[in-house]
Amino acid sequence: MKFLVVGPGLIGKKHIELLSEHSKAQIEAIVSLHPDRHVALKEEHGVPIYGDIDEAISKHQFDAAIISSPNECHLEHGVACISAGIPCLIEKPLASNLLDARELTLRAEASGVLVSVGHHRTYSSYIPLAKKILDSDSFGKLVAVQGSALFYKPKAYFEAGSWRTKKGGGPILINLIHEIGIFRYLCGEVVKVYAHASNSVRQYEVEDTVVISFEFDTGCLGSFILSDCASSYKSWEMTSGENSMYPYFPKQSCYHFSGTNGCLDFPSMQFRFYKGTPSWTSDFGDSTPELKVEDPLKAQLEYFIECVESKKEAKVTCRSAYKNMLVIDAIQRSINEDKPVYL
Template sequence: MTRILVSGPGLIGKKHIALVKDNERSELAAIVAPDRDGNQDLARDEDAPFFSSIETALREVKPDAAIISSPNAFHADQVAHCLAFGIPVLVEKPLADTLEQSRRIVEDSEKCGIPVLVGHHRTYSPLLNTAETFLNSEKFGSLVAFQGAALFYKPAEYFKEGLWRTRLGGGPILINLIHEIGLMRHFCGEIETVFAFASNHQRGFEVEDSVALTFRFRGGVVGTFLLSDSAASSKSWEMTSGENPAYPTFSDETCYHFAGSHGSLDFPSMRVRYYDKERSWWEAFEENRLDLTRFDPLERQLEHFLDVVETGASPIVSAKDGYRNMLVIEAISNSVTQGRPIELTEIEKPWRY
């Protein structure tokens, strides 16, 4: 039985706690959180020791692993404590608050040989397996271009409950786009160049509410992406994947489009079109819809984390993956500020090891 400490019992933290308790391979070792907002009551309800300090919790409970779902600003420090204690860590995205902190986590993990996983949980969705089967087929051919969107409307209460979300660093680029970056890298390969335009014209907050992005991937693939948290639209992972019942689901809608040399895929509606014979815009496509299965990717992520802890399996989304995602976010922020395309090589430093 793997004993897991959970730090940060917020919305996603509570989900982690429930999954840890429900899994027959794991046990909730402790909850770490500020000593307020009913956190002690939560720990008592979950029959788990409560600590306001992760250092004290590690020393007294001696867990086998930790899940860090605290606010972004605490990720780097709490991961560092876990690595110093010698236990594997699953840390929610983004890996850290800054690019330099993310880089330091990678270096510390590599140096001590303790794995750090990053909670880009969409990577574990069965939707990806279904899509990849077609994307790797002769019917699709080679990837030419990608289109994506994350368009949704966050209500006023969302910002009243957290005023930090109205300020720089609290907008959809860091909170929401980081998920999309991970999936774009997963499907399309490494991102080499980004060009981004941002706007705050809808809400007038200090932080952006809408962004238009262009990407160039390694190997020549190009892509575009629209992001907004002030758009009344259903074109987002949340409203198309059916992953989270808290959101309405539009099963016929799409949030990603993959265009290949022989065919195309709309995701996650899984509608495919391809040329059976001659490739020409005057020729009709063969069309169908791929069969798919659904299950909770967070549950699958925990199973993988337990494999890493118990058997030494390699992380599917490693600390270095989390760093690469943060590197793209940094390039996007630089592009918005400077008004020009940004090559990732401009901001990436050589590793010290």
């Protein structure tokens, strides 16, 4: 299967690595906004690097594409692939703004071309097990959830891509978008948010710290704290063990789900529940299910290739990714207007 890779940046290089290791995949060409910066990549993989996606499409026959260019380029690159009938995997977020995301969604749905969106945590080994526990009688009805994504991004991260300091490049769109996908799958659709943000530490155009309260259509209430300038291990990256580039704290969690009969620390998967009548004076039973952790990015690529081959629907469609962005947009509006926003 001949692949076009658009955007050989931080995540793009990971996609290139996974494609190189896959028996059914072949990198046919790469598109970069700055081809001259990727001479080593060109020599390593023996493929041409173009500065324009239309030129690449005109000179090659592609079976599929992975789009990991800067967020503001997703619409242009996504439309180019859709127009050429090339199935594509577009990195999250779907686009840098709601209008672009809506247009991509409508174009994808009208064309019938397979478009999958890279919310790779959907393919995490933890998610199905968490869903099973939250739906169980031992857990009861979901009442509340607490979540966090606290980590420190070094100066080099921003120097490697100055767009990360600008509107649309901050942790709300880059990192929180992952959490919204998890929230919607495990807790229900978001119906109200109230958020506050600060950029007082780095003083970039974008936020560096955010706190949010959520209300879900299931009746569950939630809170989340996000920061990319906080020295902490309370994040998915450091508590899941799915990515070896981050330190791993296997006994720690970044989510706590509370139900009427039990609670789940996630992703440590420590499940506590009442064996008899629930009471704050009673002790809990507990269980920590065994789980084999696999690389969700690898699982995502495998599923995408299956979709291309069998013509089945993407696990994360443009429509689902657009709904994630509707929540992100509501959070941004809540911050800007300093009031709750209903969806």
